[in-house]
Amino acid sequence: MSDVLAPTEILALANILDELDYYQVLHIRPDASASAVRSAFHQSSRAFHPDSNRHLDADHRQAIGRISKRITEAYTVLRDPRRRRAYDEALRGGRTRMQIAEAEAGARQQATDELEGKTPNGRRYSAMARTDVARGDLAAAVRNLQTALTFEPANAHFKTKLQELKGQLEEERRKKRPAPF
């Protein structure tokens, strides 16, 4: 983003703010890296920070205030990979703006979904698998988690957990096997 905007451009930008998504607010591509997000935040803040615009009149300062607050909001959501994922999902649904608390809750929900499943059956079988692990029945745990995966084939956490359990099960079996001569 260029360093200084003409006063009319400032007002125009403030007016269309709600139509811009966070990537557009920060002038970055949707696949921008974390460090690109950060340096874009610094650049945009520099241009629109209330401190560097004290000489403008009240209308323009108010517009700048709106823009700078939106820049901070965009950064606060996009800098956190979890929140960013939640936002991206909302963005695909046509929303440009998301309150930070909402992004955070969304991120937590995604994490919970990932950890425990997001379908009723996925949750049910993964919970059973956890109970199996707790009572030491690894074979049953593997069976239950495999079942859970059939309901949620894309769940990465289920996959890694299943690999882990299979490894443990294999290990256990090796130990139980009588040592060969």
Added chain:
Amino acid sequence: MAEVAIGIDLGTSNSCVAIARPDGVEVIPNAFGENTSASVVAFHEGGKITVGNAAKAQIIHSPGRTVYSSKRLIGRYFFSEEVKKAQAICSYRIVEGPNHSVRLQVADQQYSLPEISAMILREMKQVAEAHLGHEVTKAVVTVPAYFNDNQRQATKDAGRIAGLEVLRILNEPTAAALSYGFGKGLTQKVAVYDLGGGTFDISVLEIGTDVFEVLSTCGDTFLGGDDFDDRLIDLLADEFSRTHGVNLRKDPFAFEKLKVAAETAKKNLSIDDEVEIRIPDIAKNDAGESLSLERQVAHDEFASLVMDLVMRTFKVCDEALQQANLTVRDLDGVILVGGPTRLPLIRSAVGDYFQKVPKTDVDPDEVVAMGASIHASSLIQPEQNAFLLDVTPLSLRIGVAGGLAETVIERNTPVPIEQTRTFTTFQDYQERVKIRVYQGESRQAEENELLGQFEFAGFRKARRGEVEIDVTFAIDSDGLVKVTACDRATGQQASTEITLSSGLSDEEIENIIERGDTERVHTPSLDDSAELPVPAPTPPPVAAAAPPPAASEPPPPVAAAAPVAQAATPPAGPAGDEIVTLDEPGDDLADDDELELVAGVETPPAEMHKQALEVEDEGAPEDPVPLEGRPAPETPAVEPSAPTAEASEPVESLAGDDVTEEYLGEAGTDLSQYYDDSEKS
């Protein structure tokens, strides 16, 4: 002459003023050649007021007329813990003012805390003016990063009373980082460990070539060098009581002597391994014999007295690093701020914790004022700026049903920022809601600091859950908070905006300025030992004095409210149509449900209905509990697919206080638990 702006570090124990000029930053010494002045205000017989180290010497002679450590009280409510603690140990009188504010009673006059701070600021302003040879009207004033909005507002008011335009309220650790890194072209991550007289702050910053981004800040406003003194005082007083059967705490003169001795001993322990405390004739025993206090204190013994306090600071550091998502290994340096960090025990403990030798090239007593002056100069000359991106240290919350407080802006969110959340009514055909604004980290409303409350009325009357009220919280670059409420469904602009008050109304501030007490601050000057023109002390004002006909220059107008008939009414009353009441904070939560807000809809206006259409077939893990005899609210409020925990079961939220509490209680981190339970059942 070019415009100038100074930087003032308004400390709990000491204050310091500096100016940044193209050729460098200069700390401005007072007439005695001292770079820092004690933040002590002495009220002399006859009306003269002095500030600084000479005033501090007055504590022993007239403890009741000498005010120190007042920063611990600024912006606090009279019923707060800190005020109670101060009442127990301070030798000046702390009394209650209007709206639960704190006032200091000195002889026959009461002073608000901003007035006391204003006297210190006035002194620093006059020190700068004497040195520079011209008037100074602009300043950046620093506060502990962990100061809440009430404390910041009060500090800003103090500046106004002192005749200063406060360009910015700047966080002390941020100022220190600025002083450390400005103009050096660094790219570093640093921690600022700021142990002051009364507060502890830690900030983690990333310094770029021209940008200072605060990643996180945490603090403890109940922990400082004074607490170290207290430990030593306790030790000495207890020993004295055991040996001589005399309680020094009961004798204000003896106790002040003990305090001075303890503080001096602590300071000397920064240099020497062992110090001797000797107070001759400190008290008399029952037989009338004069007693003296003598005691050797070794650095190690002192260390063992305070080590738990030091460890408490590291708990706070852990939290700050976690919030910044960093470990000590990611840091390039640690900057020490505050007098107590001179103690070898602090330096070595900090070195151990951060696994690196702390930076000590800048004087820890001056680094904050220097940073403030750098920022002051870049604010008046925007072309040569290093700009600051700071965060809000405390979560901003809104009171909801069940005595709880919902987060609207989480702590360590960068500022300036604005966030809106939508709330709904709690009762059918409710006409008004009371919006309570809190700052703090507890879900229990009363455990947070109440910033203020206001009533919002005039929205559409409807069944409960049908009215949607957008409450917008904005934090500006000073860290100051503004709250707006607005009924969005009707499209009617019935919004009320308030700037939360420090307890002093504009009118009160104007009266204080007119009374001109801070102008009695007498600053000695080197060149002319003759008295500076000090206005004759004004007589103590009658409760509602009429303004003098030739009103001096009015202060800059704040907010609106047409000039109300001067002080004829008690200043506590709300001005004009603003409804700002601060009565009975904390304890009137359950007084009438009618005014409660319930968190309901989480989504911003435009998206809400869109969201409502995306309801998954799954539904909530448990069926919403129908309300006895009442229709469940319409979709927008029920809204099962909203991605927040709260929104997944809003119907329950409306069922009653206890249920609400339960459902709100899970909004935080306990989701997993929830799902587990529902599966088992």
